[in-house]
Amino acid sequence: MIFDYKAYSRLLNEFIIEGEKIEQYRDPAFNKILEPICKFLRISRISSAVFDSTCDSAIIKSAPHIYYDDGNADSTRVLKFTENNVRACKANYSFMQSKSGQDWSEEEVQQIEAFEKLIYTFCDRSYASTIAKDLSMFDNDLMIYPLTFFLATVKNLIRQGRIGEFGGVYFNIKHFSSINDRFGRDCATNIMKLFIHGIQEKILYEECICRVGGDNFVVLFKKDNLNIIKNYLSGMPITFNDGETVTVTTTAGYYMIPEATESATDVMDRISTAYQLAKSVYKRPFLFYDDEIMQHQTHVKEIEMMFPSAIENEEFKVFYQPKTQLNNYQLAGAEALCRWFRNGKVISPGEFIPVLEGSKAICTLDFYMLDHVCRDIRRWLDEGREAVKVSVNLSRLHLGDEDLLESILRIIDKYKVPHHFIEIELTETTTDVDYKELKKIVYGLREQDISTSVDDFGVGYSSLNLIREMPWNVLKIDKSFLPTQEEEDNDPSKVKMLRHIITMSQDLGLECIVEGVETAEQVKLLKDCKCYLAQGFYFDRPLPVKEFEQKLESAAG
Known part of the structure; x- marks a missing residue:
């Protein structure tokens, strides 16, 4: 949860x-x-x-x-x-x-x-005369203020009419769970403590750093002190254990607080919004809350308001991107991708997927897509077509849902689709996941003869434990690992990395597929690496249902 x-x-x-x-x-x-x-x-x-x-x-x-x-x-x-x-x-x-x-x-x-x-x-x-003093009970691990002190301090500055002198930042320590896994909990806590104490040495009178929870923090700082705080949060080497060093970096959302601010909640909303957008939408190490973000928030509200009726009116359509077997160039399967058609216009997935992920509405869309894919497969089978395995994306936000496996099976079995025609592609599994929950669902799907794949392996901070400890069927390598011709000529290390990942996955018994294939040179490279499954615009763009059905007929004929 x-x-x-x-x-x-x-x-x-x-x-x-x-x-x-x-x-x-x-x-x-x-x-x-x-x-x-x-x-x-x-x-x-x-x-x-x-x-x-x-x-x-x-x-x-x-x-x-x-x-x-x-x-x-x-x-x-x-x-x-x-x-x-x-x-x-x-x-x-x-x-x-x-x-x-x-x-x-x-x-x-x-x-x-x-x-x-x-x-x-x-x-x-x-x-009671000094509530802020009582709110300043130190965090037991880090000996810093809790979130309540931040809110009380902001509120007090608003009362004094001085809040316009300050800025706020909400930040998260990147990959702290990996630091925890690597060094152990006690050592990781010490690293966090050293990093936070480094910030404490930078802040001035009336400024404060407070713990929100876990590896999330907020800082209230004088606007003149912005660059010092920003430079520190951009990355700092922390030395511990008699000389061992690890660089701690953050994702941060900033807000330069205006004088007209009326509540501490407004400040908290804006810094946490900037942080979430930096992390999930813009993929930046930091972001300032500004007019662009305000426009984005307006867009978010519009998407959230349109979504229920879009689901009801079936405005979301399934497009199928074929997967190709490279040793004979035959159709080997497909990935189900979502396209939103509203009032004669197409809304890009890049516009609505991040919004839905922020509100957990993505879970509703995932089940909608699975339902429509199963409906299509059932129709193909009833019409005597040669159906192929289709992979359907499921967001990591489903993890923690105790009924997830039952919900997946309920949809598949409603259409009496043989389980081997479905592959569940778990997205964003390389960051911030509960491995216990992930392992539970992967094992559960395998027991039901439903394939599972790791989506976009190689993005962000992928963990080898992710593929070593769980019974995946497929490893999907992100296109960022696939070199262009220029990179292949000038950066042989990228080719070596791709080759090693393919070899490793195959040694572990995983089927390996590379996405984003766009050139004949990349196809040749994959064959040289003994990877014979790919998808990308070199073969096919994502196809609407009717065009994909023609592809099925051609493959069968």
């Missing part, structure tokens, strides 16, 4: 705003403002009891109090915290999970720990 930090920060800011209006934590209104965050963090019950901390025995100084209870709490699934205050009292807080549902994730536990500090702030009014 992916933790939605953007939505959580908005709820947290609303809680802070409404909490300041409440004078007494026993006020029923306090329970009401707790409810949205409790539902988001899957908290079923919050309670506390106050004791005299000067005595060895537990002397209760006030009756136990229940802040929130939805009636479904499980007393065996509980997080407990203890707070000491200046009045020689000790407060024990209990957060219980519901009787149903998965255990809290690590991200949820981190946010519950920070949320407990915030509740304690409101409950102990001796600290």
Whole structure:
């Protein structure tokens, strides 16, 4: 399950705003403002009891109090915290999970720990005059502020009319999971700590760095200090373990905050939006929130609004790009690709796919495509055509869906399509995936005689563990690994890399296909490398159904 930090920060800011209006934590209104965050963090019950901390025995100084209870709490699934205050009292807080549902994730536990500090702030009014001070409880691992402090600091600067002096940045440490795998958790945490402490040495009075969760952080900085922060986040060698060095880089979203800003949530929205676009759309190491992004956001909203009716009206059409067997140039299969036709115009996949991935609507589109592919295959079989195996893309955002395998099988079996005609092409599997969930679905599909392939191997930070530890059927090599004639002449290392990947995949028992083949020279190179399966414009562009059916007839005849 992916933790939605953007939505959580908005709820947290609303809680802070409404909490300041409440004078007494026993006020029923306090329970009401707790409810949205409790539902988001899957908290079923919050309670506390106050004791005299000067005595060895537990002397209760006030009756136990229940802040929130939805009636479904499980007393065996509980997080407990203890707070000491200046009045020689000790407060024990209990957060219980519901009787149903998965255990809290690590991200949820981190946010519950920070949320407990915030509740304690409101409950102990001796600290209420300086809420920001109570929000500044250090992160246990890194000894830095949590997100709540960032929001409170921004809010305070807005009150003072000084927010226009500052900028904000949301950043993520790239490939930190790989650092974790390579060096171990303790060492990786130390590397993160050294990197973050390096930023702390750069920031000035009134600036701050705060942890959002995991390997995500935010920084509030003076605008004059922008270049120093930006240069540091672009990449920094970190030395650890008596001289060993690793370069830590980030993906970052910046926002130069205008004086007219009215809420901390607006700042958080803009820096997190810039970060998401830098990572997923523009593929850049950093991006500033500006007019271009505002236009992009307008475009995103338009796509999101059009999508439900487009699905209902079947505006998305399946195009089939043939796969070719190089030893005889026969049709060997196809990949199903999506094209959107609306009001007589074609909307490019580059315009709508990233948007749908951002809202998880991509999962709906994936199942729509699988359904239409199965419908076509069933029709071909009923008409006596020679059908071929078709690969259908599935986004990594499906991972974590406990019913994913059943949903795939339900669609395929609805049309009584033999399983060997379907190949599931899992996209974006080289970054930020839960390997346990990925392994589960790959094994499950294999047991059902459904082929699986790794899409775009070689893009980004591909892990060899990805193909070593899972029973894939097909390795799809990205076109970036396929050299042009000029590169083949001037960069022999690229040819060697391609040759080694093909040999390695075949030694592991994987079928190997290269996409993006455009020239006869590239075909010859693949044959020389003993790779005999390819797709690309040299053979065929993606074809509408009728044209692909003609291809099927030609192949059969």
